[in-house]
Amino acid sequence: MRNAEATKEKILEAAMAEFSAYGIAGARVDRIAKMAKCNKNMIYIYFENKEQLFSTVLEMHLTRVYEAFDFTPEDLPGYAARVFDFMMANPELMRLMTWFALEQKTEQLDQRKEAHNRKIAELAKAQETGHIGTDFSPAFLLTSIMVLATAWMPTNPFGPSIDPASAGKTDELREAIMRAVGRLAGEPAPKENR
Amino acid sequence: MRNAEATKEKILEAAMAEFSAYGIAGARVDRIAKMAKCNKNMIYIYFENKEQLFSTVLEMHLTRVYEAFDFTPEDLPGYAARVFDFMMANPELMRLMTWFALEQKTEQLDQRKEAHNRKIAELAKAQETGHIGTDFSPAFLLTSIMVLATAWMPTNPFGPSIDPASAGKTDELREAIMRAVGRLAGEPAPKENR
DNA sequence: GTATACTAACTAACTGGTTAGTTCATAATA
DNA sequence: TATTATGAACTAACCAGTTAGTTAGTATAC
Known part of the structure; x- marks a missing residue:
C-alpha cells in the first residue's frame, strides 16, 4: 500500500500521542515510527527532524482549536x-x-x-x-x-x-x-x- | 578538601538548576556533576539514581515552601x-x-x-x-x-x-x-x- | 498489449555521538 | 592501618539521524 498522505497522517497522529505523553526530550522517534507502523526514515523525509515534527503537530492542533x-x-x-x-x-x-x-x-x-x-x-x-x-x-x-x-x-x-x-x-x-x-x-x- | 555534606549540598543545588531547566528526561547527569564541580560518581553514591535525585530535590523544596x-x-x-x-x-x-x-x-x-x-x-x-x-x-x-x-x-x-x-x-x-x-x-x- | 524506463514510497541496517550508571586506583583522614 | 571520599576511565545501552538499496506504480515506446 503506497500512500504518502496517509503515511504523513499516521505519523502526525502517532507523534501527537508520543509528544503529549513524553515531551520533546522524552519522545522517541523509533517509538513514533513503530506506532505509526511506518519506517523511521519516512519521518525524516516528511518532517525534517524531531523538533520540526513537534512544531508541526503543535501548530496543527492549535489551528484546530482556534477554528473550534x-x-x-x-x-x-x-x-x-x-x-x-x-x-x-x-x-x-x-x-x-x-x-x-x-x-x-x-x-x-x-x-x-x-x-x-x-x-x-x-x-x-x-x-x-x-x-x-x-x-x-x-x-x-x-x-x-x-x-x-x-x-x-x-x-x-x-x-x-x-x-x-x-x-x-x-x-x-x-x-x-x-x-x-x-x-x-x-x-x-x-x-x-x- | 573532604566534606561529604558540602558535596551533597552542591549536588542538590546543581540538580535543582538542571531539573528545573530541562525536566527529568532532558536533564543530564554529567551536566549536574560539572555544575556541582564534583565527580558524577558521587551523585550515584549519595542519591541512588537520576529519578531519586529528582524526587529528593522536589521534596526538599516543597518542604521549604510549606514552612515559608x-x-x-x-x-x-x-x-x-x-x-x-x-x-x-x-x-x-x-x-x-x-x-x-x-x-x-x-x-x-x-x-x-x-x-x-x-x-x-x-x-x-x-x-x-x-x-x-x-x-x-x-x-x-x-x-x-x-x-x-x-x-x-x-x-x-x-x-x-x-x-x-x-x-x-x-x-x-x-x-x-x-x-x-x-x-x-x-x-x-x-x-x-x- | 507488453517490455522498458522512470519515479515516488518505502525498508533494513548502520553510524557516530551521547548518556546513565560502574569500576577501581588513589588520596585524605582518624 | 583502616575507613571513607574522590575522580578518571570505562561500559553497555540508547538514540537521532543517514545511507544504500528495494518495491510498487505509472508513463512511454514499440
Whole structure:
C-alpha cells in the first residue's frame, strides 16, 4: 500500500500521542515510527527532524482549536465553559502546550499572539460599551479565564491533585467556573442575585 | 578538601538548576556533576539514581515552601499575594512542579496531599463561621487561588504569553490578583454590584 | 498489449555521538 | 592501618539521524 498522505497522517497522529505523553526530550522517534507502523526514515523525509515534527503537530492542533469555537466577549462565562469542555475532551493538547511552555527556547508562536491580541481588543471594546465590568484589564481577564477554565486539567500542579473529588463532577465544576468568571467579568446588569 | 555534606549540598543545588531547566528526561547527569564541580560518581553514591535525585530535590523544596508562609483562611487575598510573591521569587520551583505533574507516573506526594487537606478543612471552617463566602466549595476556592496566584509564571501557557506587558508591573498584577481572589472568596452577602 | 524506463514510497541496517550508571586506583583522614 | 571520599576511565545501552538499496506504480515506446 503506497500512500504518502496517509503515511504523513499516521505519523502526525502517532507523534501527537508520543509528544503529549513524553515531551520533546522524552519522545522517541523509533517509538513514533513503530506506532505509526511506518519506517523511521519516512519521518525524516516528511518532517525534517524531531523538533520540526513537534512544531508541526503543535501548530496543527492549535489551528484546530482556534477554528473550534469563537470568542464571545459579551458572554465570558459561556466562553470559559466552552474552553473547559474542549480541554476536558482534549487533555493531550493541554499537555502539548505545557511541554512547549517548559521546553521552549524563547520562541513565540505568532499565530497564538495574534489570536490573543484580537481577543484583548474585543474585551476592551466590550468594556467600553458596558457589556462587561472594567475592574480588571482585558489582558488580566483573559488570562484569568483561561487559567480557571484549564485549572482542573491533570497537567496543572494545583488542579486534580488538590481536588481529587472533582474527577467525576464535571458538570458542577463547569458551573462553578462559569460563576467565577461571571464574578470577575462583572455581571453587566443582573439587578440582583439570589 | 573532604566534606561529604558540602558535596551533597552542591549536588542538590546543581540538580535543582538542571531539573528545573530541562525536566527529568532532558536533564543530564554529567551536566549536574560539572555544575556541582564534583565527580558524577558521587551523585550515584549519595542519591541512588537520576529519578531519586529528582524526587529528593522536589521534596526538599516543597518542604521549604510549606514552612515559608502560612495559610490564612480569613485573609485569602493576602495569602494569594504571598503565594504570588514567593513564586515570582522562585520561578524554578514552579517549573519543577510542572515538570513533575507532566512526567509523573501516577505517584502522589503524601506531603502535599496532607497540606492541601488541612487547608481545605480550614476553609470549610472559615465558611461556617462566616469569615468567607459560601458560593464556592473549599476545594474550588483553593485551586482557584493557587491558579490565579501562579498564572503569570513563565510556565503557564496562558500567562506572560497572553500578557507580555505584565512583565514589569508586578505590583499592579499582585493587586489585581488580590482583588480577584476577594471577589471569589469574599463578600458573604453581595447584595448588588456597580 | 507488453517490455522498458522512470519515479515516488518505502525498508533494513548502520553510524557516530551521547548518556546513565560502574569500576577501581588513589588520596585524605582518624 | 583502616575507613571513607574522590575522580578518571570505562561500559553497555540508547538514540537521532543517514545511507544504500528495494518495491510498487505509472508513463512511454514499440
